[in-house]
Amino acid sequence: MLELKSKPKAFKNTVYFSQERKEAEIKAQEDGLKSADKAFPKESRTPANEAAYKLNYKMTANVSFEQNFQPFNLLLKSFRKFYQTGYSEVTKRFDLKDEVYEFSSLIQPKNARKLNPASLAEVFKRFPQLKESCDPNLADSEWRKHASLPLSHFGVTDRYALYNMKVDDYWKAVLSTLNPCGEPVFPNLTECMYLLLCLPFSNASAERVFSHLKEVKDDKQNRQETPTTDAILKPKFWMLKKEKSASKIQFPKELVILAKNVKSNAPIIHE
Numbered sequence: 001m002l003e004l005k006s007k008p009k010a011f012k013n014t015v016y017f018s019q020e021r022k023e024a025e026i027k028a029q030e031d032g033l034k035s036a037d038k039a040f041p042k043e044s045r046t047p048a049n050e051a052a053y054k055l056n057y058k059m060t061a062n063v064s065f066e067q068n069f070q071p072f073n074l075l076l077k078s079f080r081k082f083y084q085t086g087y088s089e090v091t092k093r094f095d096l097k098d099e100v101y102e103f104s105s106l107i108q109p110k111n112a113r114k115l116n117p118a119s120l121a122e123v124f125k126r127f128p129q130l131k132e133s134c135d136p137n138l139a140d141s142e143w144r145k146h147a148s149l150p151l152s153h154f155g156v157t158d159r160y161a162l163y164n165m166k167v168d169d170y171w172k173a174v175l176s177t178l179n180p181c182g183e184p185v186f187p188n189l190t191e192c193m194y195l196l197l198c199l200p201f202s203n204a205s206a207e208r209v210f211s212h213l214k215e216v217k218d219d220k221q222n223r224q225e226t227p228t229t230d231a232i233l234k235p236k237f238w239m240l241k242k243e244k245s246a247s248k249i250q251f252p253k254e255l256v257i258l259a260k261n262v263k264s265n266a267p268i269i270h271e
Contacts, residue, residue: 099126100199107196109170110163115147123192130195134188142189146174153177171197 090096103122105111120143124136154173156162162170171193177185184190239245 104196104199107167107171107193109165109167112170112174113147113159113162115144119143120192123196127195130192134191139188139192142186143192146177146186146189149174149177167197 099122103117103126106117106120106123120136120139124130124139130136151157151159151162154162154165154170156165175184175186175190175193179185239249
C-alpha cells in the first residue's frame, strides 16, 4: 500500500471535532457550576442541601453539554449513513466471500518473499483449470524456491527495498529467470502468477481511454470505422503526452497540400 505523506483530511476533521468536544464539555461544566451557584449560594449551603447542589450542577451541565454538542451528533449521523450506504452497494456488486480474497495478497513482494501462504494449494482449489497447464506439486516447489533468489537478482541491497518493489517489477524479475541452458526456471509458477496477475482490478488508465473513446464515438458518431477512431485518438494522446496544443504543432508541407486536395471521405496517405 502507499504510505501517506500527510494526515488525511478526515483525520484532521476528527481531531478538530475531538478538540471541539472537549471545549464544549468544559464550557458545559462551567455553565452548570454557575447555574448551581445561583440556585444554592455558598452562604446558604448546608450538609443537608449539598446533595441537591451537586445534583443540580450535574443535570445542568449535562443539558448544556448536549445542546453544545448537537451539531456534531448530526454530523456523525450523516457520516454513518454514508458508510452504511457505501458498504451496502459494495456488497451488492461483489461477492466478498469468494475464496480468492483469502490468497490474492500472495502476489505482494513481501508476502511472496516470506512464503505467505506456504503453499499454492488454495489457488489450485479455487482455479482447478490451472492443473491443465501446470503441475501443482512443481508449482509449489517453484514457489518455495523463488523465495531464495538473491537480493542482487532484483537490483536491491536490502529486504525492505525488496518489500517495497512494485508487484509487476518483482514478478517480472522472478519469472524471467533462466537456467544456464536458457530455459525458464519457474515455468509452473509462471502459469499461476499469470492467472493471479490477470484477475480483474480497477485499471484507471484503461478507464481513461474508454472515457476519451466515448467522447469521440458517441451515439451520433457511432458509425465511425475503427481506423477513423484510431486516427482521432492517436494525435490526441500524443498531444497530451508531449504537452502540445493544436496551435503549437507544425505539419509537414506535403501533408498540408494533400489535405487541401483531398476529396470528401477519402483517406489521406502520407509516407
